[in-house]
Amino acid sequence: MLAMVLSLALVIYTRFSSDLQSNKSCKDQEREVREALTRMGIDHSKAIVIYDEAESGTKVFRDDFKRLQAMMESGQIGILAVDDQSRLSRADNTFAFITDLVYMGGRFIATGEGIDTEQTGWELRVKVMELHNSTTIRELGRRVRRGQLGRILGQLSAGDYCYGYESYLLNPEKAAESRGPKPERGLRIKESEAKWVRKIFEWFNKGRSISWIAEELNRQNAPRGHRRRSNRWRPRHVRKILENEKYIIKWRWGTTRTIRNSQGKKKQIPVPEELQVVVERPELRIIEDDVWDAAQKGLADLKELYGKKPGQKHRGPKVHHTAIYPNGLLAGMVFCSKCGSRMWQQASGKRLYLGCHNRGADDYCCELTTRVPVEKAEEAVLEFLAKLLTSWPEWLDEALAAMRQQIEEVTQRVPEEVAHDERRLRDVESQVANLVDALAEGRVQSQAVRDRLDEAEREAKRLRKKIEDARKLLSAPVEMPDDKWIQQQLDGLASVIREGGYEASLLLRKIVGRIEADQVIPPGKSRGYARLRFRVLAWEALKAILSSADSGDALDALLANCVNDESSEEFVIDLGGPTLMDHWAPKIAEMRAEGTKWTEIVEITGLDLNRAYRAWKRFVDAQQTGDDPGDDSPSESDDEQSDGSADSDEAA
Ligand SMILES: [Zn+2]
Numbered sequence: 001m002l003a004m005v006l007s008l009a010l011v012i013y014t015r016f017s018s019d020l021q022s023n024k025s026c027k028d029q030e031r032e033v034r035e036a037l038t039r040m041g042i043d044h045s046k047a048i049v050i051y052d053e054a055e056s057g058t059k060v061f062r063d064d065f066k067r068l069q070a071m072m073e074s075g076q077i078g079i080l081a082v083d084d085q086s087r088l089s090r091a092d093n094t095f096a097f098i099t100d101l102v103y104m105g106g107r108f109i110a111t112g113e114g115i116d117t118e119q120t121g122w123e124l125r126v127k128v129m130e131l132h133n134s135t136t137i138r139e140l141g142r143r144v145r146r147g148q149l150g151r152i153l154g155q156l157s158a159g160d161y162c163y164g165y166e167s168y169l170l171n172p173e174k175a176a177e178s179r180g181p182k183p184e185r186g187l188r189i190k191e192s193e194a195k196w197v198r199k200i201f202e203w204f205n206k207g208r209s210i211s212w213i214a215e216e217l218n219r220q221n222a223p224r225g226h227r228r229r230s231n232r233w234r235p236r237h238v239r240k241i242l243e244n245e246k247y248i249i250k251w252r253w254g255t256t257r258t259i260r261n262s263q264g265k266k267k268q269i270p271v272p273e274e275l276q277v278v279v280e281r282p283e284l285r286i287i288e289d290d291v292w293d294a295a296q297k298g299l300a301d302l303k304e305l306y307g308k309k310p311g312q313k314h315r316g317p318k319v320h321h322t323a324i325y326p327n328g329l330l331a332g333m334v335f336c337s338k339c340g341s342r343m344w345q346q347a348s349g350k351r352l353y354l355g356c357h358n359r360g361a362d363d364y365c366c367e368l369t370t371r372v373p374v375e376k377a378e379e380a381v382l383e384f385l386a387k388l389l390t391s392w393p394e395w396l397d398e399a400l401a402a403m404r405q406q407i408e409e410v411t412q413r414v415p416e417e418v419a420h421d422e423r424r425l426r427d428v429e430s431q432v433a434n435l436v437d438a439l440a441e442g443r444v445q446s447q448a449v450r451d452r453l454d455e456a457e458r459e460a461k462r463l464r465k466k467i468e469d470a471r472k473l474l475s476a477p478v479e480m481p482d483d484k485w486i487q488q489q490l491d492g493l494a495s496v497i498r499e500g501g502y503e504a505s506l507l508l509r510k511i512v513g514r515i516e517a518d519q520v521i522p523p524g525k526s527r528g529y530a531r532l533r534f535r536v537l538a539w540e541a542l543k544a545i546l547s548s549a550d551s552g553d554a555l556d557a558l559l560a561n562c563v564n565d566e567s568s569e570e571f572v573i574d575l576g577g578p579t580l581m582d583h584w585a586p587k588i589a590e591m592r593a594e595g596t597k598w599t600e601i602v603e604i605t606g607l608d609l610n611r612a613y614r615a616w617k618r619f620v621d622a623q624q625t626g627d628d629p630g631d632d633s634p635s636e637s638d639d640e641q642s643d644g645s646a647d648s649d650e651a652a
Contacts, residue, residue, distance in 0.1 A: 008078025008105070010044055013068055015052040015087045026051040029083045036111035037081060047081075072097070075104040083112040085129045094130045095123075162246055163225040164197045164286050166190040187284065194286045196222045200241050201287055205294045207450050210235045210242075210302075242295050247287040251279045301447060329378045329505045330354070330515065337518040337533070339366040345374065354517065370519035372530040373575060380573050381515070381532065382504065386494040388536065388571075392487060395569065399538035400486065403546075418470045425463040432456045489545035511541040520574065522582040524622030529576030535569070581611055585619035588612060 014029040024032070030049055037044045052064035071077050080101060088094050098108045098117065108117045108126075115125050161167060167185045196217065203213050217233040224231055245252060334343045336356040343354040352374035358366035435453040497504045512534050521528030584605045591601055602609050 009071065009076050010042070010047040010079045010081070011068065011071065011077055012044070012047050012049045012081050013052070013087060014050065014082070015064075024083070026053060029087070032083050033081050033111050036083075037109075040109075040116075042079065044081075052087075069097075072101050072104060072106065075106075077101060077104070077106040079107045079109060081109045081111060083110065085110045085113055085115060085126065095126050098126055099123075161187055162244060163241060164190060164194045164247065165284065166226070187281075189284060189286060193223060193225055197241055197247060197286050200238055201247075201291050201295050204238075204242055204298060205291065207447065209450075209454065210238050213238045239299075242299060246284070248289055248292045249280050249282050249285045251281055251284075298447070301451070328352075328374065329500060329508065330374065330381065333509060333512065334372060334377075334515045334517050334532075336366060336368050337516040338368040341366070343372065343517060346371070351375070356517075368517065368519060369526075370521070370528055370530050372517050372532070376575050377530070377532060377573075378500065380575060381508070381512075381534075382497050382500055384571065384573055385508070385512070385536070386498045389490045389494045389497070389541070392490065395536075396490075396538050396541065399542055403539065403542055414470050414474060418467055418474070421463050421467050421470070425460060425467065428456050428460045428463065432460060486545060493541070493545060507544060510544055511537050513537060513540075520578075522578055522585070524585075524618035525582070529574060532573045532575065533570055535571065580605075580607065581615035584612070585615040588616040589619050589623070592616060 012030055012033050014026040014033075016024075016026050016029075030051075034044050034047075037047075050064050050068060068080075072080070082088060085094060088097060101108055102117050106117075108122075109115065110129075113125070113129060115122055115129070165187055166189075167187050170186045199222075200213055200217075203216065204210070208216075214233045214235045214237065217238070222233065224233065224237075241247075328345065331345060332342060334354050335341065336343055336358070339356060339358050341356060341358055344357045346353050346355050348371075353371035354374055354377070355371040356366045356368040359369055432453065435449060435456065439449065439453070493507065496507060515532050515534040518531045518533060519528050520531050584607060588601055588605065591604070598609060598612065601607075601612055605612055607615065
């Protein structure tokens, strides 16, 4: 057998494809296959290596693969080795190819996937991998894209064109007569729209603002193009046109691609620039390069001034998605108290648990081994909170007093602030007037002046809004609801919480925010019960009830100005408790130490002898392995020593 294999060829087949999940170069593939063969004890010094580097679909292809197939069919192959079975995907049916190879006396090894036809059960593995490789929608998407790419390379319309262009039939006569394949279409400039594109660039380069341009287009009734949803021009439409490279003949293809999750839900993700295709189409030029460059500079300046800067992406704290779309009452709120990670929901039989995903067998893993039963935890937390809110606890009272005081302070501050803002607004308005005059008279024409103007107008707008809000507040003085009303609202919150639905889960996220899960494990046992710890954010609870008060908007505005992180003491909820045996174990140990007889212990505890003994044994064993016998060694001399060293420091 061995001799026969050696007399046949060992072939290492490699194929490069950027579309495969693993786009290793042929050289890398060869090296890895050789390393694996060495580990398997197979001599590969005389291997025939096939480098199949033709790119899929576009160039001459299949020559190398045909060679492989020919070798296989004539029974020349002893071993065929690849790094990944999908390298063979040019065989329309990989499984059939490999079966034939084995039939002809060959052996197939996919080193990266651990497939070897000398091992029993290889058929299933090959079949599974084939299914995996052939049914991924990724592969389907690739084929669709390839087809569209072919069309765009042929300078034809790929179905999607923008403002300033139109598609037309290449062969109107032919299209009219035949009902055959989709008639071919071309793309050309649509002058009635292209002239507006040129105007937009011209206006922008002359220093008109994007919003001014949008208004002007509306005023002059410029057509909105074939993809319009409404007839109104908006600033973002203008901006899109100013950023569109197609007007300088760069038609980019494949800037995004669609991926799907296991449920088939789609999303668009960006494609790296080197994988995008840019086709230059000189006949479609609408904007000259120098005009384009000037506009790009203008856009860059605007971005510099007002755009999102790096590190400025998220305003405010990052919000976990479950805080906005909770899909379980406690989902996303429970954290592991040992390692701090958010706990994940796991199903076990019919029950749901929250467990620490860092939990594991070895020492580096998280030690939180107890899982939180979801249903039990939900019930316990809701019941606890409902009772808590109706009981009007002291910390809530304190928070309420603090809030009343702050509201008072803010209310007193408002008139002063309004006066200040009004002074500032007058300054800014006269600044705007001066700048407008200067621009109108043509005294200045710099971008910097226009930017200043934009900025000043923005500030004026912000101040006007702020003053308006403050006046509203002053005209309708806010009255804090009385205690009775608040108690009613708290009762209302409690019943919302008891109902446990979507509302409750939102409320819970607001007023509790974070729950820590811990565990209690009785001595000598490996399993225990879960313990939850959390605080109630009193301020948030108050906001939740006050925002439903009659004073409405004004109170909301005030509350937005108040900050406080007043919260309750820590609450602890145990989900379970010690068993009877756990409960009695330390007491039994005590009684045994005092010489109490087992018969008496059985009587006192109510446990039968067997269980009483086991409880005692487990407890005592745990004490022995857990306690360090050196614990009570004396350590009085420490104090004297430190006194002495302090003296010597003073002397030096
Ligand atoms: Zn953990």
